[in-house]
Amino acid sequence: MGTSPESADTLASASAVTTNAPAPAVTFASGVIDSTHPYYLHPSDYPGMNLVSSAFDGKGYGGWRRAVIITLSAKNKLGFIDGTLIIPKTDSAVQQTWGRCNDMVLSWLLNSLSKEIAESVLYSQSAKDLWSDLEDRFGQANGAKLFQLQKELSSVVQGNSSVSTYFTKIKSLWDELDALNTFSACVCECECGAKVKSLKAHQDERLLHFLMGLNDIFIGVRSNILLSSPLPSIRQAYSLVIQDEKQREIHATPAYSGESASFIATNQQGNFRRFNKNRMHKTSFESKKYVGICSYCKKPGHSIQKCYRIHGFPADFKFTREKRFQGVAQANKASFSNEENEQGSASGVQNLTKEDVAELLQLLQQVRVGHSSADTPDVAAN
Template sequence: MAATIDISQNPTSPYYIHPSDNPGMKLVSTQFDGTGYTDWKRSMLLSLTAKNKTGFIDGSIEKPSVDDDAYKAWDICNSMLISWLLGVLDQSIARSVLYFKSARDIWVNLEERYGQTSGTLLFSLQQALHEVRQGQDSISTYYTKIKMIWDQLDSIDPIPSCECAQCACFITQKLVKSQDDRRLVEFLMKLSDGFEVIRGSILVMSPLPTISHAYRLLLQEENHKKLYQNSHPHEGVMAFAANRRNFPDKYKQQGYNRQNIGGNYDSGKGRISYYCDHCKVPRHSIQRCYKIHGYPQNFKERKISANACEGQKDDNLNADNNMGFTPTQYQ
């Protein structure tokens, strides 16, 4: 009589329990507290698939009869899965499903309570999608933010697929392409300033590229900008300095003075305070020019500067002042 093969010892069998598996193992890092069920469910399915245990929660592996040889192995695996599920649930939620007989019953109950699509959830996701912008984020960070919302929308509101036998209409592929094109335009619309050129290049492509392709192009453009800025760190400062050196001459030719250009420049002497457009000499403004507005009463008592018109005088002026002429009489 052939010996009965223990299915729990076969590593390819769903009944196999690895020596490292234990009831206290945490399959996911975050406990489910009633929010974010879609993300939690996705993480759990990935972990259970890696353990080859999804059949115990999706109903494909049914509970065998008590006298079946596989009953003991099933009972061990089921108890292990119940411990794993309770370990990743919040305490209040875990107590509400503690007395379920199988991991399948717990999974179905959680799906009924938290997995149903609601208008509130759709509204919150669409609102988050509307508000997301690149801002100061990098292309990678911005893409990650918007793709997380797209993935959640796909999970709760997936595109319907054609179930016709030997379908020739390819309606599902057309719907997916239409959705991808809309999301590409939405992704490009919310980019920050500075990507106008590459955005225009992407939009004129026919057909429109995939979002992944557009993301790679934008990432290359961002890296190019960073490389250029790092290789020309002082370009902006040098351009400003060059413009500053040409600033006085340009504005003197246009007839500006200190009050409307913020100062002027005296070649060889550095920056000065005023420049007179009437006399064409520095160190006073046209609003204070004595040749236009007249000399003050105490003009003869003031020390006259040699290169400013309010203090400019020649030997004749000195002689006349010594004779007692007032500035008005001299004029």
């Protein structure tokens, strides 16, 4: 902003007079505001920027308020919401500079609110007015708010969550209670030790609350912590529980040792050798087939002792499989015809002797073998 040296002196004096708290003088170097002054705006600052990652929707005001204060303090703009940098009363260039910074902070706050809450404070004249409105509506500690926080604390347990998730949830509730100033620590300079004892008792109470919400699998480390004298801090207890949880995860993960891996590899190699040995034995056995010619059927590949035409074809032979069901049907048909003949001429069958029946069956077997030989083309056995 280009101004004369006289305007720079006026800006510095007006800023120093009109603020409630002493502010650094506005100095210029080549017409630019000093970067250490609250009125300075960095080139990366723009109205659409968000101060926090999540907008405030009416819940968790303590945490949201804390995040906003940290961000504005880092940008050297905290005075625009706490009242230390009020609008200058003199009609000068300082008012324009202040108004620009105030509008920038005001837009940042609106971007950090939900749509409904932002509409309710949209017409605030300054960032201080908007902040005071939010403080009056959401920042006041009351019995209902304390009851809600204490009820949530009493019901928080680990359950299916990890220790880290459980601790984060319970600690956020503790921090929200601390933001409501429900516990006031002694700030006097006494030497009686009551302040230290009171603070230790408060920490021990929260430690016990944390341990009670853990799952029963941590009963061992919980007992060790409770047997300590004095009791450790919450951070130390959390570290011990986390270490125990990591140890359980390591023991629960299946891992093969070097001996186990070598044992498995040895068994696999042994099985592979046995498989190859059996395969070679089978191959050598199959290669030792009969190379002569049968003296009965004159077919190569078998001897007369294994000729199927003499001793009968097996049930799973390549052409007997197809004929098997036909043979069964013909046998059933023959049996049915025999039954009719027996019923028609029962007296004739009764006169047959056992020798006649055996001779008749042998004759039928020879006839069946002859039919199968006539119906089937010449096929090399085996």
